[in-house]
Amino acid sequence: xxxxxxxxxxxxxxxxxxxxxxxxxxxxxxxxxxxxxxxxxxxxxxxxxxxxxxxxxxxxxxxxxxxxxxxxxxxxxxxxxxxxxxxxxxxxxxxxxxxxxxxxxxxxxxxxxxxxxxxxxxxxxxxxxxxxxxxxxxxxxxxxxxxxxxxxxxxxxxxxxxxxxxxxxxxxxxxxxxxxxxxxxxxxxxxxxxxxxxxxxxxxxxxxxxxxxxxxxxxxxxxxxxxxxxxxxxxxxxxxxxxxxxxxxxxxxxxxxxxxxxxxxxxxxxxxxxxxxxxxxxxxxxxxxxxxxx
Amino acid sequence: xxxxxxxxxxxxxxxxxxxxxxxxxxxxxxxxxxxxxxxxxxxxxxxxxxxxxxxxxxxxxxxxxxxxxxxxxxxxxxxxxxxxxxxxxxxxxxxxxxxxxxxxxxxxxxxxxxxxxxxxxxxxxxxxxxxxxxxxxxxxxxxxxxxxxxxxxxxxxxxxxxxxxxxxxxxxxxxxxxxxxxxxxxxxxxxxxxxxxxxxxxxxxxxxxxxxxxxxxxxxxxxxxxxx
Ligand SMILES: Nc1ncnc2c1ncn2[C@@H]1O[C@H](COP(=O)(O)OP(=O)(O)OP(=O)(O)O)[C@@H](O)[C@H]1O
Ligand SMILES: [Mg+2]
Numbered sequence: 001x002x003x004x005x006x007x008x009x010x011x012x013x014x015x016x017x018x019x020x021x022x023x024x025x026x027x028x029x030x031x032x033x034x035x036x037x038x039x040x041x042x043x044x045x046x047x048x049x050x051x052x053x054x055x056x057x058x059x060x061x062x063x064x065x066x067x068x069x070x071x072x073x074x075x076x077x078x079x080x081x082x083x084x085x086x087x088x089x090x091x092x093x094x095x096x097x098x099x100x101x102x103x104x105x106x107x108x109x110x111x112x113x114x115x116x117x118x119x120x121x122x123x124x125x126x127x128x129x130x131x132x133x134x135x136x137x138x139x140x141x142x143x144x145x146x147x148x149x150x151x152x153x154x155x156x157x158x159x160x161x162x163x164x165x166x167x168x169x170x171x172x173x174x175x176x177x178x179x180x181x182x183x184x185x186x187x188x189x190x191x192x193x194x195x196x197x198x199x200x201x202x203x204x205x206x207x208x209x210x211x212x213x214x215x216x217x218x219x220x221x222x223x224x225x226x227x228x229x230x231x232x233x234x235x236x237x238x239x240x241x242x243x244x245x246x247x248x249x250x251x252x253x254x255x256x257x258x259x260x261x262x263x264x265x266x267x268x269x270x271x272x273x274x275x276x277x278x279x280x281x282x283x284x285x286x287x288x289x290x291x292x293x294x
Numbered sequence: 295x296x297x298x299x300x301x302x303x304x305x306x307x308x309x310x311x312x313x314x315x316x317x318x319x320x321x322x323x324x325x326x327x328x329x330x331x332x333x334x335x336x337x338x339x340x341x342x343x344x345x346x347x348x349x350x351x352x353x354x355x356x357x358x359x360x361x362x363x364x365x366x367x368x369x370x371x372x373x374x375x376x377x378x379x380x381x382x383x384x385x386x387x388x389x390x391x392x393x394x395x396x397x398x399x400x401x402x403x404x405x406x407x408x409x410x411x412x413x414x415x416x417x418x419x420x421x422x423x424x425x426x427x428x429x430x431x432x433x434x435x436x437x438x439x440x441x442x443x444x445x446x447x448x449x450x451x452x453x454x455x456x457x458x459x460x461x462x463x464x465x466x467x468x469x470x471x472x473x474x475x476x477x478x479x480x481x482x483x484x485x486x487x488x489x490x491x492x493x494x495x496x497x498x499x500x501x502x503x504x505x506x507x508x509x510x511x512x513x514x515x516x517x518x519x520x521x522x
Contacts, residue, residue, distance in 0.1 A: 005406050016394060205390050208352065209451065210379035211407040293372075 010219035017195065021227065024191040024280075028231025029238075031184035032276050035177055036239040039264055039272075042166075042173040047262050049162045058124040058140060058154040064092075066120065066148045074148060078122055081142065083135050085127040092116040119150060188280065192224070192287045203291070213292050220284050228280030232273045239264075299327040302363050302459060302490050303349065309357035310344050310514075318344040320514045322358070326492070328458075331485045331522075333501040334494040336511035342494040343387055345511065346461045349492075350382045351375050363458060380408065383452035387463040389444045393437035397428055397447050400436050404455045422454045423447075425480070441468040449477060459490045466497065474500070 014021055060078070071089060078087045090098075095118040100107045124143075126136055136159075140152040196203070206216050240263060247261045303326040310319040318341045326332055334342050347353040349362055351370065360367040365378055383404075391400050398419055405415045423432050426446040436444060445468045452460060462481065466474040478500060485491050493500075501508050510518035 004412065005409075009406075012399075202392055205392055206403065206407065207376070208350075208379065208384065208386075208390060209404045209407055210376045210455075211403075212376045213373070215407050 006218040006222055010222040013199075013219060014223065017198065020191070020195050020198065021223065024188065024195065025227045025231045025234075027184070027187050027191060028227055028276060028280060029234040031180060031188070032232045032235030032272055033238055034180055036235050036264065036272060037242070038173045038176055038180075039268060040239060040243060042169050043264055043268070044261055045166050045169055049159075049166045058126065058136060058152065060122040060124060060143050060149055061119045061151045061153070062121060062148055063150045064116075064119055070148060071120075074146075075122070077146075078124060078143065081139055083127050083139060085125045087125075088123040090121050090123060092118050092120050095119075095121065185279075185283070189283045189287060192280075192284050196220070196284075196287055196291050200291075213288075216292065217285065217288050220288055221281055224280040224284035225277055228277035229273065231280075232276035236269055236272065301325045301361075302328040302330075303492075304361040305348075305358065306360075307358035308345075308348065308355050308360060310341075310348060310353060311356045316514075317356075318514050319348075319355075322514075322516050324509070324516060324519075326490060328490055329485070329488050331481070331491045331506050332493065333506055333508045334492055334511065335496065335498065335501070335508060336517070338496070340511040341514045342511055343463055344514075346384070346463050346492065346494060349459075349461060350379050350384055376407070380455065381457050381459060383455065383457040383460045385445075385448050385452045385460070385462040385465040387467065389448040391436040391444055391447055391451075394435055396433050396435055397423060397439070398432050400447055401451045401454055404451050408455060418454055419450075422450045426450045427476070442470070442473055445469060446473070446477075449480070453480075453484060457489070460484065460492070462491065462493045464495055465493070466495065466500070 062074075066074075075087055075089060078084060093115055096110075096115040099118065100110060103109060124139070126139070136154055140154055143149055144152040203216055243261065243263050250261055303324070305322050305324040308319055308322040308324075309317055311317045322345065334345065336342055344353065348355050348360060348367070351367060355368070362378065363381055365374070367378070370378060392403075395403075401419045401423060402415050405418060410418075420429070420432070423429055426449060428443060428446055428450070431439065431443065436447060439447065445465065449462075449465055452462070460481070465481075466477050469477060474497075481491055481493060495501075505522040507522040508518070508520045509516060510520070
């Protein structure tokens with residue numbers, strides 16, 4: 001087979017059936033666009049939750065009766081835990097001073113209060129590279145079982161709540177994605193069938209003059225490849241422009257300034273391109289296969 | 295000259311029934327040698343087109359056996375059909391041209407399926423279109439041609455890949471006397487170069503004064519086989 005003839009035929013066909021091809025590409029682009037936008041939303045939410053979680057420090061409050069001599073060994077034990085980046089000891093006096101500084105002009109409130117009324121604590125920072133919520137939970141759990149520890153705090157309600165939201169949206173995205181994929185399969189395979197039917201006569205005549213199935217399929221598959229690829233590229237371009245627009249609006253809004261948006265990672269973009277292309281080529285192949293058998 | 299006649303087409307007890315109707319062909323026994331020029335005649339509906347269709351697997355027989363150039367059509371798999379069709383050039387009664395392809399592209403199709411290069415295709419297609427007198431219309435769309443012109447494009451497409459067998463189904467049906475003579479001349483020429491030809495026609499004047507073999511069908515039965 002000569003690829004040149006295939007491309008020439010594909011091109012000629014593209015010109016003759018421009019509308020059908022534009023329609024198929026449009027359907028592909030639309031499906032991909034919805035999928036990418038859902039993905040963008042879910043991905044950013046996940047990023048946000050992770051960033052938020054990362055900025056939370058784990059605070060370990062000690063019982064008041066813990067003697068000073070035990071502090072260095074506790075320090076070492078915490079530091080030795082898997083995933084701990086750094087540990088800082090905050091004595092009762094340090095905590096009192098911090099409180100004073102925080103209260104500034106109103107520090108009279110603290111008058112007559114025992115400077116040791118606050119419990120000593122460790123401020124634990126988790127290694128960012130290994131950060132995940134489950135790990136933090138595990139570390140917190142281990143430490144809370146030590147007899148010297150009164151309480152471990154890491155803003156778990158917030159983390160749990162955000163986690164739950166992120167989980168739900170991720171599930172919605174997955175379900176929506178599957179539904180979308182099914183609808184897209186239906187629509188795209190029907191558009192492909194229409195294209196094939198529209199060219200029934202042409203296929204029939206090619207067969208009569210001795211064309212093999214491969215020869216007939218070639219241009220169709222080339223067209224499908226470009227439909228899938230161009231459709232997905234278009235969707236990615238549009239969603240990228242949308243992302244740029246949103247990112248600019250967000251950074252221009254003082255309240256949301258810290259919430260930096262991310263575009264989808266390259267693997268996701270590549271995945272959408274690959275799946276879309278593969279999908280169109282495979283769909284066309286199956287539609288033709290059925291057609292050529294009869 | 296070939297002294298031992300090698301059969302290129304063999305039919306034995308061939309029967310064709312189109313679902314539910316009375317048979318279009320009944321018990322046809324036929325042998326055609328390599329290089330023969332055979333006319334196939336008979337009234338409308340007698341089964342001429344059906345017989346030709348069986349020879350390039352456009353239809354499958356409901357009984358009997360057919361061998362074409364050593365290919366047993368009763369056991370021929372779907373994937374082998376294209377290779378049979380490359381050996382059999384067919385001029386269809388209804389032309390079967392692609393209306394939105396140019397004259398050139400219609401004819402070129404026969405060669406493109408063989409995987410020939412662009413250059414080879416161009417040279418051979420141009421030559422054959424010139425020989426059927428359509429060179430000045432080579433870039434016209436098939437739909438823009440008259441019936442007779444379309445018929446000549448159909449002929450060009452059937453012969454351009456120089457198949458060993460040509461099946462012509464009423465190839466002169468839409469042509470005037472002069473054009474008819476030209477087509478018959480073209481067939482004679484091809485036959486002189488060794489091509490086996492089956493020429494289906496109503497027009498008795500085409501074979502009455504030749505010494506060609508004439509097969510006559512009537513209601514699906516091979517009624518007469520007049521050796522030339
Ligand atoms: N696809 C088909 N389905 C059902 N019956 C068919 C089909 N094709 C042909 N026939 C029938 O088979 C018989 C033979 O038809 P065929 O086309 O072979 O005749 P023919 O000799 O070529 O006629 P003509 O000279 O008019 O072209 C006719 O009775 C026709 O009605
Ligand atoms: Mg007929």
